[in-house]
Amino acid sequence: MKHPITQSFKYILAYSGMWVLVLGVHVATLMYLNQIDFVSSLIDGLVFNTLFALIGVALWYPVFYNDLEKQSVTNLIIHHLGIMALTLAFWFSTGVFLTKTILKFVQPELLIGDFGFPWRIYTGIFLYFALIMIYYLLIYGYNLREHMLQESQLREKINEAELNSLKSQINPHFLFNSLNSISSLTITNPEKAHEMIIKLSSFLRYSLAHDPNNLIPLRQEIENMESYISVEKIRFGEKLIFEQQIGASCFEHKVPFLILQPLIENAIKHGVYESTEPVTVSVACEKLPDQSLKISISNGFDPEAVPRKGTGTGIKNIIERLKIIYQLNDLFSIQKTDCSFTVQLIIPHKPVFKN
């Protein structure tokens, strides 16, 4: 921490202003309470207060190096009493010497004696404590600000780390089953194999290349989702029916990276994987009046199948990510009927946490 007074001209001015005020009180006291003439009072006030003002600048150091948190209270008190005694002795003797010298030079007949010794000591003690109090308060405020800054930086780092850990991972089973389909198609239908490799590659490139903490236009998410769907369509053929209904105004809305595909994957897993009949997976996006984006993903399912319980990490991760990025809790909802399952996301216009 820099010296609070000398670090800028503005602070020096404020400090001086404070002392002018003290000077005023000093002069007034001498004139009205002690019946001393104006010139003497002014000289006395100027000498003693300028001196203390200068000493006061230096008093920062004993305060700064006597940290309240690192010292015991007794130690601190002894320390400051010692420094105060030295300060006052120096201040008083130098002050008296200078006043006498100057008065002798200006108005020798007005030479006043060492009046008001106790008064000066009280004033000195008061000024000393007032000053170190101000210094300690400044340090306290500074530390508090610093602490808050550090905390918010830490919070941000934690958020970032959490987002990293929550990013969705490519499902190895999807990958290996797709590779198996490709290996089959290379023999039976090379053209289709080619098409599937292209789709799978663009899906993999998208999933691996992006920074997971970025926000990207919905358009890109939809393109990636389409690559993913076309790979699954080759695996499941007629069993997977895909529908989408996306409002024209939605495409440029910024959404968290890879938020759509894991939900589609979930819908396919619980709908298509478990059913023998064709299952429809549908995606709908629309802009709400408050400029946020509503995304609904739904799938039909076989009501007779006893559902395989997923680990739920896919959906949980998405809920957590939305919470961190938008600092809102109710962006995710699920509706389940007898034969359909719908997940609904609200993506606000602007994120709170941004990398």
Added chain:
Amino acid sequence: MRALIIEDEAPAREIVKTFMKSHADIELIGEFSDGFSGLKAIKELQPDLVFLDVQMPKITGFELLELLDERPQIVFTTAYDQYAIKAFEMNAVDYLLKPFSKERFNQALDKVRVNSIATKKADLKEDPIQHVLDTIDEKTENLFRVVVKKGSDIHMIPVEDILYIEAKDDYVMIYTEKGRFLKEKTMKYYETHLSTDDFVRVHRSYIVRIEQVKRLEPYGKSSYIAILGQGQKINVSLAGYKKLKEGLSF
């Protein structure tokens, strides 16, 4: 040899068919895309060999096998490598990890041929590999449903519906609100594959859903009787009583 393919993805069926063509002794007699129709086909067609996927609609490949009284030779085809141990527990001949090469496929068929001669002599229950597998402390995932046969009907019992399980010689009787079902499995199996948060093995012959236990009454010197939600009474050993106490935290 007459073979079936049970597999839900068309391209995956296609590759098995293609590889099979170069083996004149293997004849494809059907292909099915879900567990139920596969099960029916095995019963009706009595194949010698089945290429079986694990993850399928309706019932999984493993559940399908549990429902068969007589098992043909099984070659599992799956992308899930964590099922290998379970596949061998089911006495599968081989386990093909997708995608697999033609060489690997041919190897599997070689094993099938050797095995078809061997199994005619040997009793599967004395399989030495079984003993090894029994002692492996595998990380088991909890069951979420049990598939049982009652007459010609197949019932899928969600684990949530199970009230308690009773040992019956080589079988277990699974009690639900909709009735009871006999299943060829061991108590040990259910003890390890049911969530310990919900179920406790209270006796050599009983596993019970903790929340079903309404009352415990002392019975004899060091055992108890548990009275369940619908008035059923089951024996509780001292060890079972202690476990139950932990589960109920009283």
